[in-house]
Amino acid sequence: MIEEITTAxxxxxxxNIGPQHPSTHGVLHLLITLDGETxxxxxxxxGYIHRSIEKMCESLSYRQFIYSTSRMDYLSAHINNHxxxxxxxxxxxxxxxxxxxxxxxxxxxxxxxxxxQLWWGAMAMDLGALSPFFYAFREREVITDIxxxxxxxxxxxxxxxxxxxxxxxxxxxxxxxxxxIVQFKSKxxxxxxxxxxxxxxxxxxxxxxxxxxxxxxxxxxSGPTARGSGVSCDIRKTHPYSLYSKLQxxxxxxxxxxxFSRYLVRVKEMKQSVKIIEQLIDNIPEGDFVAKTKAxxxxxxxxFYSRAETARGELGVYIVSEGGTTPYRIKFRSPxxxxxxxxxxxxKGYKIGDLVAIMGTLDLVIPDIDR
Amino acid sequence: xxxxxxxxxxxELFPDASIEQGNDWPELLFEHAQVADGKFLExxxxxxxxxxxxxxxxxxxxxxxxxxxFNMVYHLESTQYRHSMVLKVKLxxxxxxxxxxxxxxxxxxxxxxxxxxLFGIVFTGHPNLKRxxxxxxxxxxxxxxxxxDPINMIKL
Numbered sequence: 194m195i196e197e198i199t200t201a202x203x204x205x206x207x208x209n210i211g212p213q214h215p216s217t218h219g220v221l222h223l224l225i226t227l228d229g230e231t232x233x234x235x236x237x238x239x240g241y242i243h244r245s246i247e248k249m250c251e252s253l254s255y256r257q258f259i260y261s262t263s264r265m266d267y268l269s270a271h272i273n274n275h276x277x278x279x280x281x282x283x284x285x286x287x288x289x290x291x292x293x294x295x296x297x298x299x300x301x302x303x304x305x306x307x308x309x310q311l312w313w314g315a316m317a318m319d320l321g322a323l324s325p326f327f328y329a330f331r332e333r334e335v336i337t338d339i340x341x342x343x344x345x346x347x348x349x350x351x352x353x354x355x356x357x358x359x360x361x362x363x364x365x366x367x368x369x370x371x372x373x374i375v376q377f378k379s380k381x382x383x384x385x386x387x388x389x390x391x392x393x394x395x396x397x398x399x400x401x402x403x404x405x406x407x408x409x410x411x412x413x414x415s416g417p418t419a420r421g422s423g424v425s426c427d428i429r430k431t432h433p434y435s436l437y438s439k440l441q442x443x444x445x446x447x448x449x450x451x452x453f454s455r456y457l458v459r460v461k462e463m464k465q466s467v468k469i470i471e472q473l474i475d476n477i478p479e480g481d482f483v484a485k486t487k488a489x490x491x492x493x494x495x496x497f498y499s500r501a502e503t504a505r506g507e508l509g510v511y512i513v514s515e516g517g518t519t520p521y522r523i524k525f526r527s528p529x530x531x532x533x534x535x536x537x538x539x540x541k542g543y544k545i546g547d548l549v550a551i552m553g554t555l556d557l558v559i560p561d562i563d564r
Numbered sequence: 565x566x567x568x569x570x571x572x573x574x575x576e577l578f579p580d581a582s583i584e585q586g587n588d589w590p591e592l593l594f595e596h597a598q599v600a601d602g603k604f605l606e607x608x609x610x611x612x613x614x615x616x617x618x619x620x621x622x623x624x625x626x627x628x629x630x631x632x633x634f635n636m637v638y639h640l641e642s643t644q645y646r647h648s649m650v651l652k653v654k655l656x657x658x659x660x661x662x663x664x665x666x667x668x669x670x671x672x673x674x675x676x677x678x679x680x681x682l683f684g685i686v687f688t689g690h691p692n693l694k695r696x697x698x699x700x701x702x703x704x705x706x707x708x709x710x711x712x713d714p715i716n717m718i719k720l
């Protein structure tokens with residue numbers, strides 16, 4: 194770091210943002226080289242909450258390792274668990290009961306809405322609007338209550354197990370989800386009137402952080418970040434898993450390539466998630482919620498990869514098995530890490546004041562990046 | 565392109581490499597000697613720019629320590645055709661090094677820094693190869709199988 198500062202050219206200045214900075218939403222440290230107010234270079238400095246989850250997983254069984262993934266992208270805990278469970282199921286050729294699939298997809302989509310709501314509130318707060326945060330939490334609170342009732346936890350749910358889900362849903366689950374949908378639909382327009390249509394907000398978000406479609410692919414971005422650049426990359430559509438091939442929903446794509454497009458993608462995705470839940474909530478079939486599996490899971494020798502669409506983008510779980518009860522190697526391809534790699538390119542040439550408006554739309558969750 | 569067709573085409577193009585159908589996608593494995601001296605970049609450029617393949621999206625890059633050797637693993641996808649493949653390169657254990665892909669796929673820059681940090685693979689031609697997650701003065705590479713930390717390691 195000291196070396197960086199001394200190597201700055203004359204007239205340039207190096208400043209530190211973070212690791213303790215409200216707009217990084219966690220412990221991310223950015224080293225920024227400035228020329229006046231213009232950003233010349235940005236270098237992220239990671240690892241403040243690195244726990245080496247990949248190494249830990251090498252000594253955990255195939256039932257245990259799923260729980261550590263709730264601690265990666267904690268806002269998409271269900272979807273992380275889902276991706277890991279799918280990898281094990283694929284390797285073991287376990288047939289998941291239909292009831293479990295329905296429960297999984299409903300919870301995945303609730304997670305996505307909750308995650309986008311937190312992002313929406315935090316994004317507006319980063320830009321100086323405090324009240325949207327409370328509006329977002331009004332609806333998010335209902336979702337966390339539903340999670341608590343059924344899974345017993347509000348953040349790190351650990352609800353999905355290989356073969357299905359851990360316990361059956363709470364008797365009130367269907368009623369409460371329906372109540373949530375009614376409440377959400379009556380309030381979602383407030384999001385637009387409060388923030389989306391706000392001219393000050395639009396002026397700050399439009400035409401900053403441009404990321405062309407070609408660059409979005411080259412930088413390996415996925416999720417709303419890439420879809421805001423017009424790249425079709427929703428794993429639920431391109432490589433459908435679970436029930437997604439049977440469901441009616443649209444992949445939200447915006448072609449503006451700027452921060453505002455990425456904002457619009459997330460707001461519209463919330464509406465699509467509600468559409469998915471509506472199709473499922475009345476038709477949850479009766480039956481088992483978990484398939485019968487052996488007490489000790491031994492994966493066959495080989496390599497297994499599963500992909501899922503989290504709220505931030507594509508999560509890949511790559512398991513190398515030697516035939517034992519623990520994985521030989523696990524790699525989590527986290528969406529945040531790849532999305533962050535595009536940040537330097539996105540902020541170059543913009544003013545330091547735009548940094549938060551650009552970084553906020555990547556929706557970074559630091560434990561997901563550090564792992 | 566379907567996996568079978570892809571497999572045939574890859575066999576045609578790279579007769580020296582070992583090719584097999586993996587669980588999901590065709591897997592192409594090179595020995596390090598086959599892709600030394602900058603040839604690896606040619607292979608990747610071919611996969612990226614040949615009209616039939618267009619593997620333009622590197623969605624996962626990682627490494628596996630097999631104790632006697634390392635395997636670099638690249639998962640490639642074409643955003644146009646939606647087909648995928650796995651590219652592997654076997655590296656020796658003493659001085660593992662391979663060409664950096666950071667100018668072919670920009671995302672590789674950070675992934676390679678992570679692999680350098682945790683496995684100690686040296687990427688030649690990388691613009692900024694230094695530790696990314698651990699501190700600069702950290703000794704050793706934690707994801708290697710022979711790495712041992714008697715104080716901090718959690719073993720079950």
